[in-house]
Amino acid sequence: MKTIDVCLSPDLMHLYKVHDRTVVVVDIFRATSCMTTALAHGIESITPFASLDDCRAMKAKGYFTAGERDGKKVDGFDLGNSPFEYMAGSLKGAKIAFTTTNGTQAIAKSAGAKEIIIGSFLNLSAVAKYLRHGDNNVLVVCAGWKGKVNLEDTLFAGALVELLKDHIEPDCDAPIAAQHLYNQAKNDLEGFLKNASHVKRLARLNVFKDITFCLTPDQFNVIPVLKENVLVPHVVS
Amino acid sequence: MKTIDVCLSPDLMHLYKVHDRTVVVVDIFRATSCMTTALAHGIESITPFASLDDCRAMKAKGYFTAGERDGKKVDGFDLGNSPFEYMAGSLKGAKIAFTTTNGTQAIAKSAGAKEIIIGSFLNLSAVAKYLRHGDNNVLVVCAGWKGKVNLEDTLFAGALVELLKDHIEPDCDAPIAAQHLYNQAKNDLEGFLKNASHVKRLARLNVFKDITFCLTPDQFNVIPVLKENVLVPHVVS
Numbered sequence: 001m002k003t004i005d006v007c008l009s010p011d012l013m014h015l016y017k018v019h020d021r022t023v024v025v026v027d028i029f030r031a032t033s034c035m036t037t038a039l040a041h042g043i044e045s046i047t048p049f050a051s052l053d054d055c056r057a058m059k060a061k062g063y064f065t066a067g068e069r070d071g072k073k074v075d076g077f078d079l080g081n082s083p084f085e086y087m088a089g090s091l092k093g094a095k096i097a098f099t100t101t102n103g104t105q106a107i108a109k110s111a112g113a114k115e116i117i118i119g120s121f122l123n124l125s126a127v128a129k130y131l132r133h134g135d136n137n138v139l140v141v142c143a144g145w146k147g148k149v150n151l152e153d154t155l156f157a158g159a160l161v162e163l164l165k166d167h168i169e170p171d172c173d174a175p176i177a178a179q180h181l182y183n184q185a186k187n188d189l190e191g192f193l194k195n196a197s198h199v200k201r202l203a204r205l206n207v208f209k210d211i212t213f214c215l216t217p218d219q220f221n222v223i224p225v226l227k228e229n230v231l232v233p234h235v236v237s
Numbered sequence: 238m239k240t241i242d243v244c245l246s247p248d249l250m251h252l253y254k255v256h257d258r259t260v261v262v263v264d265i266f267r268a269t270s271c272m273t274t275a276l277a278h279g280i281e282s283i284t285p286f287a288s289l290d291d292c293r294a295m296k297a298k299g300y301f302t303a304g305e306r307d308g309k310k311v312d313g314f315d316l317g318n319s320p321f322e323y324m325a326g327s328l329k330g331a332k333i334a335f336t337t338t339n340g341t342q343a344i345a346k347s348a349g350a351k352e353i354i355i356g357s358f359l360n361l362s363a364v365a366k367y368l369r370h371g372d373n374n375v376l377v378v379c380a381g382w383k384g385k386v387n388l389e390d391t392l393f394a395g396a397l398v399e400l401l402k403d404h405i406e407p408d409c410d411a412p413i414a415a416q417h418l419y420n421q422a423k424n425d426l427e428g429f430l431k432n433a434s435h436v437k438r439l440a441r442l443n444v445f446k447d448i449t450f451c452l453t454p455d456q457f458n459v460i461p462v463l464k465e466n467v468l469v470p471h472v473v474s
Contacts, residue, residue: 008386012248015384147252149245151410173388173434180421181414197410 003171004131004138004164006157006178010102010109011147018113022136024127024160025110026119027143028152029198030081031103032224033120033214034066037083039233040123040220042092046231049099050108058097067099071205074099082210083122102143107226110141118224118231121156121189121214126221126236128163138168140175151181151196152215155189158182159217189215240408241368241375241401243394243415247339247346248384255350259373261364261397262347263356264380265389266435267318268340269461270357270451271303275323275333276470277360277457283468286336287345295334304336308442311336319447320359339380344463347378355461355468358393358426358451363458363473365400375405377412388418388433389452392426395419396454426452 007016026032035046047063049055052074059065059078066079073080081100098104110116114136119127131138140160142153158178161170170176185192190212193199202211213219224231244253263269272283284300286292289311296302296315303316310317318337335341347353351373356364368375377397379390395415398407407413422429427449430436439448461468 008245009249011252012246012384012386015248145410147249148409149249149411149414151414154410154414170432172385173382173391174386176432177386177388177391177414177418181417184417184421195407195413 002137002168004140004161004168004175005171006140006142006161006174008142008149008154008174009144009147010106010141013109013141016139018110018139020114020136021139022115022117022131022134023110023113024117024119024131024138024140025103025106025143026140026153026156027100027103027106028120028156028214029202030083030210030214031100031143032118033122034081034083034086035098035118035224035231036120036122036220036222038086038096039224039231040222041087043086044093044095046096046098046224047229048104048107048231049097050105052099055097055099063095063097064091066096067104069101071101071201082207083213084209102145106141106143116226119156119160121159121217122219123221123223124156124159124217125163126223128160129236130223131160132164132167145198150198151193152198154178155182155185159186239374239405241377241398241405241412242408243377243379243398243411245379245386245391245411246381246384247343247378250346250378253376255347255376257351257373258376259352259354259368259371260347260350261354261356261368261375261377262340262343262380263377263390263393264337264340264343265357265393265451266439267320267447267451268337268380269355270359271318271320271323272335272355272461272468273357273359273457273459274320276461276468277459278324279329280323281330281332283333283335283461284466285341285344285468286334287342289336292334292336300332300334301328303333304341306338308338308438319444320450321447339382343378343380353463356393356397358396358454359456360458360460361393361396361454362400363460365397366473367460368397369401369404382435387435388430389435391415392419392422396423
């Protein structure tokens, strides 16, 4: 049986071999929720950058610049980190250069993986189906918050472990812990997360609508897949 | 209100400031359970060593050498990593030099903390009482398994968060996650852990009696406290 493991923080990536795995990068609030929403709304591609300056430089090449630092839109960038911004019809066919505090760093640290895809509650079932039919063992990489473990990314990892339990087995304790937490939380994700540190941080920024949306499963059947360092849409039918 | 945080792996210690905190090091299977048992049975002191060779060298200075690598007793050492070995009357007043795969490494990585104490289920309530009456914020450092997060140490961290919830507040997501897991597991810790990776590893070594004992709360009111790099007993009354 294939296996699934969970890396609860990008700062633990040195413990995992990724060359033969499909890595699922998750940053629920809000990078990977934005990426999923964008590619589901006709945006052509998203190029992730760990560095702010590298991202900014893409403006001159005709890209829309997008992203945040510490939860806030970057000065001078075209787009921030709310999924609703990525639904605009005017962005159809656009190329986006994207950088965030945690999400794009987690993608950078997953370099060398056999395959890198993007997960969020918005495309949860599509990701589960893709992994079930794939050939590779799986590693879910939680973006966390500046290296620290967070609840919302852990819950998403647990949701994948739970959905795949008849097909892919946990190969360590982190996936088991994440699965237990998800099963405790699944009937009211938002209620379960009300004391989570990032939810409090976002509440201060008044983005309650984003929180609710990012926790809504199965809005899209699109998975952002990294091909030559660019995220492009893969539709799961 | 004081705060409590949980470092789920020694490989995340760079994220935490410890100079003003009481650090509780935990390695349930079995280093910190052994240390607690030993000091509760009249052993005078335990000197932890991260390095096997440094530990071995203490034999010439009249110390008993103790510890394991990969769960197994080290060749030529006097004692292994089963708490029952530390109950022998012949060890009363002895000094022990101790090294383990994960536990003593976690102590080494906690260097610089305002105070370092040792926790296990065996002295759970004593540790909780000590922290409640102490002046410092708290960091629980889970020894894990070679850098990876494990369930049993996370459950102990969660037990402390739960017992202290009216007095010390969680200051990030890891303590909240650990508390949720503990509350799910507390009525049957051993059953909850049956799929945990280290329990499977120990089951292969046939140490079922150790597993049961290490998960039994409140056997002792002694806390090993690090003073000048040596663990000595502190009795909580």
